[in-house]
Amino acid sequence: MGECNIGAEKTCPHAAIILTGPALRRIIRSVKDSTVVHPPLTSAILRRSYRKTFPSAVRGEGVYLWDADGKRYLDFSGSAAVNLIGHGVAxxxxxxxxxxxxxxxxxxxxxxxxxxxxxxxxxxxxxxxxxxxxxxxxxxxxxxxxxxxxxxxxxxxxxxxxxxxxxxxxxxxxxxxxxxxxxxxxxxxxxxxxxxxxxxxxxxxxxxxxxxxxxxxxxxxxxxxxxxxxxxxxxxxxxxxxxxxxxxxxxxxxxxxxxxxxxxxxxxxxxxxxxxxxxxxxxxxxxxxxxxxxxxxxxxxxxxxxxxxxxxxxxxxxxxxxxxxxxxxxxxxxxxxxxxxxxxxxxxxxxxxxxxxxxxxxDKLVQAADSRGDGTTGADLGRALGRLRDLKSVGDVRGIGMLWGVEFVADKASKRTFSPELNFAGRVGQAAAKRGLMLYPMQGCVDGVSGDHLLIAPPAVITAKQIAWAVGQLSAAIEDASG
Ligand SMILES: Cc1ncc(COP(=O)(O)O)c(C=O)c1O
Structure with a gap:
C-alpha cells in the first residue's frame, strides 16, 4: 500500500487509511484546546483521544472485563449500551x-x-x-x-x-x-x-x-x-x-x-x-x-x-x-x-x-430488563440509581429498562451546569474506572456544549448485588470528582 497524506486533498484509494507521522501530528495539533499531547505516539491506532490512556482489554465474562494487567472492571454501560447478554457467552x-x-x-x-x-x-x-x-x-x-x-x-x-x-x-x-x-x-x-x-x-x-x-x-x-x-x-x-x-x-x-x-x-x-x-x-x-x-x-x-x-x-x-x-x-x-x-x-x-x-x-432478558415489572433487574437498577439523587451534584436520574442517564449540575436549585471545560462527566468516568467501574460519560445535554451526564446501560444479566456495588462505587466516584 502506498501512503495517504491527509490534508493534501487527495482521497485515499486504500481500504485502510494510513496516516504518516507528520499528517497525524497535524491532526493532533489542530485539536484547538489541546495543550498536552500524551501518551507519546507509541500506538499505531488512530485513537479516539490523545489525551487519555486506554487500558488494553483482554477478557470478558458476564458483567466483567479484564485488562492486560489483570484489573477487573464492572461494565456498567454495556460498553456503549451494546452488550445486553453479558460478555463471554460461549x-x-x-x-x-x-x-x-x-x-x-x-x-x-x-x-x-x-x-x-x-x-x-x-x-x-x-x-x-x-x-x-x-x-x-x-x-x-x-x-x-x-x-x-x-x-x-x-x-x-x-x-x-x-x-x-x-x-x-x-x-x-x-x-x-x-x-x-x-x-x-x-x-x-x-x-x-x-x-x-x-x-x-x-x-x-x-x-x-x-x-x-x-x-x-x-x-x-x-x-x-x-x-x-x-x-x-x-x-x-x-x-x-x-x-x-x-x-x-x-x-x-x-x-x-x-x-x-x-x-x-x-x-x-x-x-x-x-x-x-x-x-x-x-x-x-x-x-x-x-x-x-x-x-x-x-x-x-x-x-x-x-x-x-x-x-x-x-x-x-x-x-x-x-x-x-x-x-x-x-x-x-x-x-x-x-x-x-x-x-x-x-x-x-x-x-x-x-x-x-x-x-x-x-433467558427472558427482555422481561428482566423491564424496569416497570416486579422484582426485575431493570426495576432493581432504576431503584438503586434513584438513590444518587441525594448527591449534591446529581440533578436528574432518568431512564427506562436497562438504559439510564444521570445528569450532573453545579447547583441543584437553579440547575446550573458545570463549566464544560471542567469535563465533570469525564472526571466521574475516570474516577469510576480507577475503582473498576466502566461508565459512558457525555457532555452537551443542555445545548450541545454544556451539561454533563452519564449513560448507564449494563448487561441485563447483572445481579442485584453487582448493581448495589456499582452504584456504591459510582456514588464514591461522583464525590471524588466533586472534590
Ligand atoms: C441511536 C443511535 N443511532 C445510530 C448510532 C450509530 O451506530 P454505530 O456507532 O454502530 O455506527 C448510534 C451509536 O451510538 C446510536 O446511539
Missing amino acids: EIPAAMVDQARQLEFVHSSQFTTPVAEAYAQELLAFAGDNFRGGGVFFTCGGSEATETALKLVRQYQVEVGQTARYQVLSRTQSYHGATLGALAVSGNKRRREIYLPMVREFAHVGLPYCYRCAYGCKDCARQYAAEVERAIELARGEAAAFIFEPVSGATLGAAVPPEGYLEQVAEICQHHGVLMIADEVMTGMGRTGRNFAVEHWGVTPDILIAAKGLASGYAPLGAVIATKKVVDAIASGSGALLHGFTYNAHPIAMAAGRAVLAHVKR
Whole structure:
C-alpha cells in the first residue's frame, strides 16, 4: 500500500487509511484546546483521544472485563449500551465458528444464505405484527443502518410517485450515526459541528427533555408534536420521513418522552404521508424492557433501525427492518433496491445475531430488563440509581429498562451546569474506572456544549448485588470528582 497524506486533498484509494507521522501530528495539533499531547505516539491506532490512556482489554465474562494487567472492571454501560447478554457467552462464538467453517462469506448480489434468511424471519417476528411480511436489510452497524434507512425512505417516496419528497426531518439533541448522511440528520453538536459544511441539512425540531422542558412540562407532549407538524408543513411537500430515537440515547442520556408525544407524532406523520423511522440502535432488542422501545407507546413506525443489542457486540451488526408497505413499493415498483454494501448480511455476523436473539429469548432478558415489572433487574437498577439523587451534584436520574442517564449540575436549585471545560462527566468516568467501574460519560445535554451526564446501560444479566456495588462505587466516584 502506498501512503495517504491527509490534508493534501487527495482521497485515499486504500481500504485502510494510513496516516504518516507528520499528517497525524497535524491532526493532533489542530485539536484547538489541546495543550498536552500524551501518551507519546507509541500506538499505531488512530485513537479516539490523545489525551487519555486506554487500558488494553483482554477478557470478558458476564458483567466483567479484564485488562492486560489483570484489573477487573464492572461494565456498567454495556460498553456503549451494546452488550445486553453479558460478555463471554460461549454459545455465541461457537455459532460463529460453525458458520465460518461452513461458509465464511458470499456477496449479496450473487447469493442469499440460509442463516440470513432464517435470521431475517426471526427478526421480523421479534419486531411484531406491524412488520409481518416486511423485510430486513443487514448492515455492519448503526451508522450504515441509518444511511440505508435514509436512502430507503427516499426510494420509497420515488416508487410511490412522490418524487418531490426527499427531506428527512429530525430532532435537535439526537444522534443517528457518524457517517455524513447520518450526521446530517443528527443534532449532536459536538459530533457534527466541524463537518457541517460537508452535509446537507434539513429541519430539526425540539424533543421532550422533562428535566429542562422548553414548555415547562405544560401540555408539552402536544407542543413538541406540534413542532413536528410545523416542520412538515414548512417543508412544503418535500418531507420524506421523520427520524427519532424513541428514548433519547447518548446525546441526552436516556430522556423518556411524556405519554402521548410519540402517539401524536405518529398520527401527524401518517396524516402527511411522511414515513417514521424509529432509530432503535440503542433502545432496540430488549434494552428498554420491550423488544423495541416504540412498543411502550404502541407506536408502529414504517422503519426500525437496530444495531448494538442485535449481536450484543459479538459481531459488528446492524439492521433496517421495513414494513410490508415499504418493501412492496420497491418490489412491485422498480424491483431493485438502489443500495448495498459488500458486507451486508455477512454470514458470520448473521450467525452471531441469531445466536444472541435465541439467547435473549431463552433467558427472558427482555422481561428482566423491564424496569416497570416486579422484582426485575431493570426495576432493581432504576431503584438503586434513584438513590444518587441525594448527591449534591446529581440533578436528574432518568431512564427506562436497562438504559439510564444521570445528569450532573453545579447547583441543584437553579440547575446550573458545570463549566464544560471542567469535563465533570469525564472526571466521574475516570474516577469510576480507577475503582473498576466502566461508565459512558457525555457532555452537551443542555445545548450541545454544556451539561454533563452519564449513560448507564449494563448487561441485563447483572445481579442485584453487582448493581448495589456499582452504584456504591459510582456514588464514591461522583464525590471524588466533586472534590
Ligand atoms: C441511536 C443511535 N443511532 C445510530 C448510532 C450509530 O451506530 P454505530 O456507532 O454502530 O455506527 C448510534 C451509536 O451510538 C446510536 O446511539
